[in-house]
Amino acid sequence: MTENTQTPSSPDSELPTAYAPAEVEGKLYERWVERGYFTADPASEKPAYTIVIPPPNVTGSLHLGHAFQHTLMDALTRRKRMQGFESLWLPGMDHAGIATQNKVEQQLAEEGKSRHDLGREEFVERVWQWKEEYGGKILGQMRRLGDGVDWSRERFTMDEGLSKAVQTIFKKLYDDELIYRAERIINWCPRCLTAISDIEVEYQEDAGELVSIKYGEGEDTLVVATTRAETMLGDTAIAVHPDDERYKHLIGKLIKLPLTDRSIPVVADTHVDPEFGTGCVKVTPAHDPNDFAIGQRHDLPSMTIMDEHGNITVHGPFLGLDRFEARSAVVGALRQQGRIVAEKRPYMHSVGHCSRCSTTVEPRLSLQWWVKVETLAKAAGDAVRDGRVAIHPEEMSKRYFDWVDNLNDWCISRQLWWGHRIPVWYGPDGEIVCVGPDDEAPTGEGWHQDTDVLDTWFSSGLWPFSTLGWPEKTPDLAKFYSTDVLVTGHDIIFFWVARMMMFGLYAMDGEPPFKTIALTGLVRDERGKKMSKSFGNVVDPLDWMDKYGSDAVRFTLAKGANPGTDVPIGEDWVQASSKFANKIWNATRFALMNGATIEGELPAPEQMSATDRWILSRLNKTVAQVDAYYEDFQFSKLSEALYHFAWDEVFDWYVELSKTTFFAGGEQAKVSSRVLGEVIDVMLRLLHPVVPFVTETLWTTLTGRESLVIAEWPKDSGFRDEAAEAEIERVQAVVTEVRRFRKEQGLQDGQKVPARLDLTGTPLAAHEAAVRQLLRLQPMGEGFTATATLPVAGASVALDLSGTIDVAAERGRLSKDLAAAEKEKQQAGAKLGNEAFLAKAPDNVVDKIKGRLAKAEADIARIQAQLDSLPAA
Numbered sequence: 001m002t003e004n005t006q007t008p009s010s011p012d013s014e015l016p017t018a019y020a021p022a023e024v025e026g027k028l029y030e031r032w033v034e035r036g037y038f039t040a041d042p043a044s045e046k047p048a049y050t051i052v053i054p055p056p057n058v059t060g061s062l063h064l065g066h067a068f069q070h071t072l073m074d075a076l077t078r079r080k081r082m083q084g085f086e087s088l089w090l091p092g093m094d095h096a097g098i099a100t101q102n103k104v105e106q107q108l109a110e111e112g113k114s115r116h117d118l119g120r121e122e123f124v125e126r127v128w129q130w131k132e133e134y135g136g137k138i139l140g141q142m143r144r145l146g147d148g149v150d151w152s153r154e155r156f157t158m159d160e161g162l163s164k165a166v167q168t169i170f171k172k173l174y175d176d177e178l179i180y181r182a183e184r185i186i187n188w189c190p191r192c193l194t195a196i197s198d199i200e201v202e203y204q205e206d207a208g209e210l211v212s213i214k215y216g217e218g219e220d221t222l223v224v225a226t227t228r229a230e231t232m233l234g235d236t237a238i239a240v241h242p243d244d245e246r247y248k249h250l251i252g253k254l255i256k257l258p259l260t261d262r263s264i265p266v267v268a269d270t271h272v273d274p275e276f277g278t279g280c281v282k283v284t285p286a287h288d289p290n291d292f293a294i295g296q297r298h299d300l301p302s303m304t305i306m307d308e309h310g311n312i313t314v315h316g317p318f319l320g321l322d323r324f325e326a327r328s329a330v331v332g333a334l335r336q337q338g339r340i341v342a343e344k345r346p347y348m349h350s351v352g353h354c355s356r357c358s359t360t361v362e363p364r365l366s367l368q369w370w371v372k373v374e375t376l377a378k379a380a381g382d383a384v385r386d387g388r389v390a391i392h393p394e395e396m397s398k399r400y401f402d403w404v405d406n407l408n409d410w411c412i413s414r415q416l417w418w419g420h421r422i423p424v425w426y427g428p429d430g431e432i433v434c435v436g437p438d439d440e441a442p443t444g445e446g447w448h449q450d451t452d453v454l455d456t457w458f459s460s461g462l463w464p465f466s467t468l469g470w471p472e473k474t475p476d477l478a479k480f481y482s483t484d485v486l487v488t489g490h491d492i493i494f495f496w497v498a499r500m501m502m503f504g505l506y507a508m509d510g511e512p513p514f515k516t517i518a519l520t521g522l523v524r525d526e527r528g529k530k531m532s533k534s535f536g537n538v539v540d541p542l543d544w545m546d547k548y549g550s551d552a553v554r555f556t557l558a559k560g561a562n563p564g565t566d567v568p569i570g571e572d573w574v575q576a577s578s579k580f581a582n583k584i585w586n587a588t589r590f591a592l593m594n595g596a597t598i599e600g601e602l603p604a605p606e607q608m609s610a611t612d613r614w615i616l617s618r619l620n621k622t623v624a625q626v627d628a629y630y631e632d633f634q635f636s637k638l639s640e641a642l643y644h645f646a647w648d649e650v651f652d653w654y655v656e657l658s659k660t661t662f663f664a665g666g667e668q669a670k671v672s673s674r675v676l677g678e679v680i681d682v683m684l685r686l687l688h689p690v691v692p693f694v695t696e697t698l699w700t701t702l703t704g705r706e707s708l709v710i711a712e713w714p715k716d717s718g719f720r721d722e723a724a725e726a727e728i729e730r731v732q733a734v735v736t737e738v739r740r741f742r743k744e745q746g747l748q749d750g751q752k753v754p755a756r757l758d759l760t761g762t763p764l765a766a767h768e769a770a771v772r773q774l775l776r777l778q779p780m781g782e783g784f785t786a787t788a789t790l791p792v793a794g795a796s797v798a799l800d801l802s803g804t805i806d807v808a809a810e811r812g813r814l815s816k817d818l819a820a821a822e823k824e825k826q827q828a829g830a831k832l833g834n835e836a837f838l839a840k841a842p843d844n845v846v847d848k849i850k851g852r853l854a855k856a857e858a859d860i861a862r863i864q865a866q867l868d869s870l871p872a873a
Contacts, residue, residue: 462500
């Protein structure tokens with residue numbers, strides 16, 4: 001297999017009788033960190049392999065989504081380290097502008113204060129204090145999970161180096177005229193008091209109202225429908241389609257705006273759908289993005305009618321009312337004037353809410369900073385199209401292209417105090433100066449810095465290169481950029497992936513931030529339902545780690561990880577993974593107790609038994625299979641392959657078939673002990689990236705070597721023995737068939753039965769002792785009478801069940817089963833013989849019935865054989 005270059009010490013065969021994760025995991029992890037196993041060396045001559053962690057919010061705790069993606073990233077970097085790569089998995093946190101500011105403002109509110117009582121500088125200092133005291137809880141939880149990250153390189157989006165990177169790229173974009181300031185419609189959160197991006201708006205179906213309002217008088221009457229009646233106070237036009245014959249005579253006319261002393265024009269615009277509603281649209285340029293566009297085309301004034309809290313600012317009876325109070329008041333006033341044509345309540349419609357606080361978002365005209373994304377987004381699309389970046393699974397590329405090919409300019413300013421302050425200064429005479437990190441900011445009377453901060457996603461968009469030292473030309477940047485894989489949820493393509501692609505390609509001269517984007521699904525509960533506090537199905541992964549161990553949680557998550565698809569998970573599955581860890585523990589204990597060793601060369605194949613050659617052949621095929629799955633990010637399949645190999649082939653078959661050899665002792669036992677040591681060694685190395693703790697404990701005990709973390713990854717030696725595999729498959733067929741028969745006869749698992757095995761002349765003869773032990777079959781004694789004979793795999797097994805079963809009752813049971821099988825055969829055959837049915841039935845239905853017929857025929861043959869094997873009455 002693979003030579004391990006670590007210097008061995010004497011293996012320790014003493015293992016506790018049961019695996020106790022809590023006693024192992026914490027100590028092991030700290031040992032790994034102290035020994036520097038996860039610390040990457042930029043001066044190394046090894047090829048680099050880099051993953052940067054999607055930075056969790058400084059306010060956050062480890063949830064199952066984090067645990068899921070971290071398990072996959074850890075598996076990738078651990079394997080590459082074992083393969084001889086200089087692996088860097090870089091950790092860090094995001095400053096989470098809105099969320100963190102909200103936390104501290106809540107803390108101040110409990111003291112009866114607001115941020116304005118402190119002032120900006122003191123408030124920001126208070127946030128830093130909060131961060132040091134409460135932030136970063138998730139970092140300790142990552143240690144619990146076993147994250148093999150390089151803690152010496154931990155970064156924070158507000159640290160000095162990353163702040164310099166932010167200022168540098170802002171200045172570069174500004175100088176290249178890719179950043180500008182303009183009044184546009186933005187999404188405004190009246191609770192967070194800041195602009196938020198389109199992708200931070202979550203839409204849900206709300207029960208609102210649809211009100212139809214009559215504008216104008218007599219022949220100049222128009223009816224518009226709206227779900228936001230209060231915004232009519234800011235209407236500056238009514239729009240109709242230019243080809244709509246109903247309203248052509250009104251285009252260009254002024255009509256009276258109800259509840260005001262203003263008149264507004266009727267304009268013709270192709271945006272209006274004449275088939276929808278009345279074919280008339282009220283135009284409120286300051287409070288709707290489509291209306292703003294109409295206003296731009298027709299040079300309409302924009303009237304802002306609400307303040308940042310969502311309160312009405314228009315003089316009159318509605319002044320000071322909250323927007324929702326104003327809605328009712330406006331409808332009431334219109335009703336009194338007889339201008340309400342129709343009202344519908346409830347009216348279900350899609351309404352945007354702030355993803356941070358769930359407040360209904362208000363479209364609002366505002367002066368903000370923007371990134372001009374056209375050329376940046378094109379570069380991000382081209383990098384995938386020309387193959388520089390691969391998206392996995394490939395079918396997810398369409399979602400990516402749909403986004404970057406239709407990206408609107410990005411609003412990057414936020415009305416917060418916590419974050420990277422926009423590096424622009426304004427002078428007393430209207431001067432505007434953008435300041436880079438090496439520039440002196442303007443001083444003197446009348447100069448002041450922009451009060452806004454940058455969108456959090458602006459700084460996290462630089463993460464793959466700013467964390468490596470950019471804009472400086474550092475050894476880390478030279479060695480580890482571009483990164484190899486981004487592992488992230490498919491739901492974050494829009495938030496983060498596109499931002500990193502745009503900024504990475506722009507800042508790094510066309511070199512993308514990563515070579516592969518591996519998109520995962522979302523973790524859901526065992527019924528496939530989204531986890532939500534409101535549903536009561538949210539799980540704290542730490543609870544499961546406490547109960548079952550981190551390895552069990554990791555293996556469960558990896559086993560469910562099909563690329564791009566959601567991952568259902570339930571406690572029963574974690575419990576099953578815990579049993580798997582215990583199975584590995586117990587089987588390795590058995591191996592050690594029976595002299596399993598890795599010392600010395602493997603014996604030559606001709607010295608091995610067929611069982612030994614079979615398991616080594618299967619081992620090499622498993623190595624090749626697992627490698628292929630890793631390269632394709634098929635974590636579910638590789639976990640299933642390892643589970644099947646370890647549990648079924650190694651523990652249930654190889655160990656059990658070899659017990660008679662071990663118990664007999666001698667030279668063959670020594671050969672099998674060396675083979676068993678090899679198999680356990682390689683199996684533990686294959687499992688280690690996914691379940692690091694239990695495998696580390698067992699492997700160091702088996703080998704006496706330093707650590708699996710720095711062990712060599714197994715290689716497929718090319719050894720195959722198809723004849724041995726075929727031979728053991730026949731043994732398995734015999735054992736499986738007899739076990740099935742014993743179960744059908746109601747025999748207890750440990751109940752011994754006299755038997756004659758007719759194996760002479762077949763390869764099975766060499767396995768008779770093992771077969772007898774596995775099946776609890778005794779040698780024939782005096783008076784042996786074969787009451788049942790099972791032909792299987794070219795051999796036969798005769799059993800004497802005298803006195804163990806009620807023959808008459810068993811014959812009656814089998815006869816009943818036979819009648820049922822014959823009835824099923826008759827019914828399926830009748831359907832397949834019906835030409836009219838076959839002409840109409842879908843192919844899948846016909847295939848299903850064919851399957852029923854085949855099963856019925858097999859059942860009949862099996863049951864008849866059992867009946868024939870029973871003694872005469």
